[in-house]
Amino acid sequence: MQEGVIVKALSGFYYVEDGQTVRMCRARGVFKKKGITPLVGDHVTFSPIGSREGIIEDVHARRVELMRPPIANVDQALLVFSVKEPELNLWLLDRILVHTERAGLPGVIVLTKVDLLADRETFGPCAAAYERLGYPVVWVSSRTGEGIEEVRAHIQGKISVVTGQSGVGKSTLLNALSPELQLKSAEISHKLGRGRHTTRHVELLRIANQTYVADTPGFSQLEFGEMEPEELADCFRDIRQLRPQCQYRGCLHEAEEGCAVRPAVEEGRMAAWRYENYLEFLAELKDNKERRF
Ligand SMILES: Nc1nc2c(ncn2[C@@H]2O[C@H](COP(=O)(O)OP(=O)(O)OP(=O)(O)O)[C@@H](O)[C@H]2O)c(=O)[nH]1
Ligand SMILES: [Mg+2]
Ligand SMILES: [Zn+2]
Secondary structure (H helix, E strand, O other), rough: OOEEEEEEOOOOOOEEEOOOOOOEEEEOOHHHHHHHOOOOOEEEEEEOOOOOOOEEEEEEOOEEEEOOOEEEEOOOOEEEOOOOOOOHHHHHHHHHHHHHHHHHOEEEEEEOOOOOOOHHHHHHHHHHHHHHHHEEEOOOOOOOOOOOOHHHHHOOEEEEEEEOOOOOOOOHHHHHHOOHHHHOOOOEEOOOEEOOOOOOOOOEEEEEEEEEEEEOEEEEEOOOOOOOHHHHHHOHHHHHHHHOOOOOOOOOOOOOOOOOOOHHHHEEEEEEHHHHHHHHHHHHHHHHHHHHH
């Protein structure tokens, strides 16, 4: 038996790197029975078959696990959003932040395609709002090279996952960081105003010594799965900070008396779009829960 890390998952095969080679492995059927899906980033024990194949026998306990996109044991997420083509979508940004916060992952917001922007001022207040919450915001153009070194500084010595809609420039960004990767990228469809889902699998790529980044397919939907409505407030850093001041412990921050969140929004201490997104996601989670019963 040997040990390695899953670096790629594709068509039912797991590509396991053991420090020397990458082997194409299948997972033992027992995982399916136990409801375990091996993820890219998983540390595994495998039985080798010849020099290029193997069978995964055991998936080691995960330090971190993210389901959207599916990956394990990363240190942080790079939330990649273009300012144009496609337009910056704060609803999706807040939605992906729910997933990363829930996984306990630090997030760095990367705003791409800033070369297409005539006036950056329009995005200034929005970027500042996320920075106040502790999310660094990096302005990037893979075309001019702006911000690439700043991204490099953020990923140095870490394992990161890039996530964002199709066509925002995730693969292009990784190519700018490391041209020898030669990842496929493609023009967005101008007719549909969105990307073409060029990247189709999750793959952990080596950028430098000790520095890895996982490229992932663009998401379109980001379902919350079986998450309790009560868990949502914890995934919004602004609400998490205000919550101790709410009068009732079980406050869901909708219209409760003595809630500290609503006044904060009215007085401009919390971003109004964040609160609107919170209420919308909350309604969705309540609805999901009803359907489960
Ligand atoms: N102007 C400009 N275009 C960019 C920039 N970054 C990427 N693009 C273009 O955006 C398009 C989509 O880029 P991709 O890297 O394929 O996007 P992706 O996020 O990997 O998309 P999926 O793999 O489908 O999820 C390509 O035509 C890129 O050339 C940028 O900084 N500026
Ligand atoms: Mg891609
Ligand atoms: Zn409240």
